[in-house]
Amino acid sequence: MKGEILFKNATLVDARGEHGTADVLVGEGRILSLSGGEAQRVVEAKGRCLSPGFFDLHAHLREPGQEVKEDLRSGLEAAARGGYTDLVSMPNTTPVVDRAEAVRALREKAAQIDRARLHPAAALTQGQEGQVLCEARLLREAGAVLLTDDGRTNEDAGVLALGLRYAASWGLPVAVHAEDAGLRRGGVMHEGEVSWRLGLPGNPAYAESARIARDLEVVRYVWEALETRPQGRSLLHFQHLSTRRGLELVRQAKREGLPISAEVTPHHLTLTDAHLEGLDPLYKVAPPLRTWADVEALVEGLLEGSLDCVATDHAPHTEDEKSLDLLRAPFGIPSLEVAWPLLYTELVQKRGFPLSVLVARFTDGPRRILGLPPIHLEEGAEASLVLWDPSQRRTVDPKGFASKARYSPWAGWGLSGWPLLTLVEGRVVFEGLG
Ligand SMILES: [Zn+2]
Structure with a gap:
């Protein structure tokens, strides 16, 4: 042979x-x-x-419209360097990816770039404005793999319920950035001892858990009402979990058999709010870096599988933007090129986290959420x-x-x-x- x-x-x-x-x-x-x-x-x-190629369920490649921060070519190149063979791009671009033609255009352009494969996410609501649902069926036919208003939060529970129902009937999971806008208000970092000492507006852990609690009730409502329940797939996917309390709610709901999934980022597994002591906007991210107790809980959640996968939330900005002061700099941390070595070193080498479990959270975990079969090393x-x-x-x-x-x-x-x-x-x- x-x-x-x-x-x-x-x-x-x-x-x-x-x-x-x-x-x-x-x-x-x-x-x-x-x-x-x-x-x-x-x-x-x-x-x-x-190992099987890594799969990132959450990356901001900024195309179309924000190519000064990143574009398909640089983003898919970064992904390939990071060991990723597949990546889901977020739709909070300019304009928002909320129509079938936009999904097709992204896929066609990415196919010309022989790097990691692109799987576009599309918006749940038109313009990500939280009011009018997008055409899930047409988006699905164009190749969208999930729907999300990430970059924003879903304030209207009624719209989310309808969206979940509609997306489920076309086999698409809905991913949510779970933070209560009112509780989060103008928070630029985790609300706690460090933010109080620095005198900076804080984003409390309860902004995340309060929204997760509401969304779980919305999923329960939709799940009970669905005539045909898609088996073994995620209806609602929680992005970038950051708190111990949020994780507890997800864990409990999974035990009850609710069709949900959740991801965690490399930064929420390795950094804390103490890194903001020097007021460096490099560490400014949404949801914010939390405490060491949260990090410990998230590592445990990743191990037991309450957290299905590691997703980067790769969120590039220009160096000028990230050089603004902490109050004005944009949220986001780029990580496609370091995610695997970072977690291999910090979790497997330093803390004895089982290697094959970490590989699973970079490969099978994200694939399962999208209903894709695993890739295992066999003939x-x-x-x-x-x-x-x-x-x-x-x-x-x-x-x-x-x-x-x-x-x-x-x-x-x-x-x-x-x-x-x-x-x-x-x-x-x-x-x-x-
Ligand atoms: Zn987000």
Whole structure:
């Protein structure tokens, strides 16, 4: 059997576990064999890990309209460098992605860029204004994979209920940025000891949990009313969980069998409000960085599966915008290029978090939310893969990012686990083998 690439002595890690080493032969877009064979190119992978490609459910690529912050090319390049083969783009662009033609245009443009694959999300309501629902069926037919007004919050519970019902009938999950606008008010950071000391307007943890509590009741209402209940998929997806209390509510609702899912970001798993002591807007993000107790709870939630996946919420802005003072700078942290090494280092290496569980939260978890089958490392599987190095340590240097946002709260951190090669259906979309 002749293939295109042979990974010699690669350590296989997927969501099912760690499977020792194998010679993985890739060709025709698939894994042809786990026991070697002839290939045009041989990659020595001793001491390196091969995993299914990562899937990001939440990234802001800013196209159309905000290309000064990021565009499809730079964003999908950054994703490929981060080991991502697939990415869901948020629709809060200029204009908002709320029509089928806009979804098609994004997909056509992304198809010309041979990097990570793009799966556009579309808005739940027209213009993300929270009033009039978008055409879920047409958006679905155009290739939208979920509906969300992210960037904004869904204030009208009646609109959300109708939207959930409509989206569910077309097989689309709805993702929500769960924060109560009234409780959050003008908060620029977590409300607590640090915000009080600094005299800055705070965003209380209860802004998140109050909204989650309401949304869970909305899901319950819709779920009871649905005539045909889609089995095994998420109806409502909570984005970027940040609080221990919010997690408790999600955990309890999942135990009761409500069709919900939830994600957590790399920053909410590694940073706290104490990082804002120096008033640096690099750490300004929505929802805000919380306390160490919240971080501990979120890591636990990721482990047990109450949190289904890690999603980056990659949110690039220009350096000028991020250089404004803390009150005026925009919210957001870019992380596509560091998410995997960051969490591999901070969770697996430093805290003993199980590697295969982390891989699951980057691969199977997000895929399941969209109703996609898992990719496991076996013969015949789609060759959308990442080869990464668990041992070589490198310092985060944002100046070398492919993303236009060349700054990072993790600049200078020494991390391991860097992706070396990313393949989409057997094609190399990132090569960092040096
Ligand atoms: Zn959001």
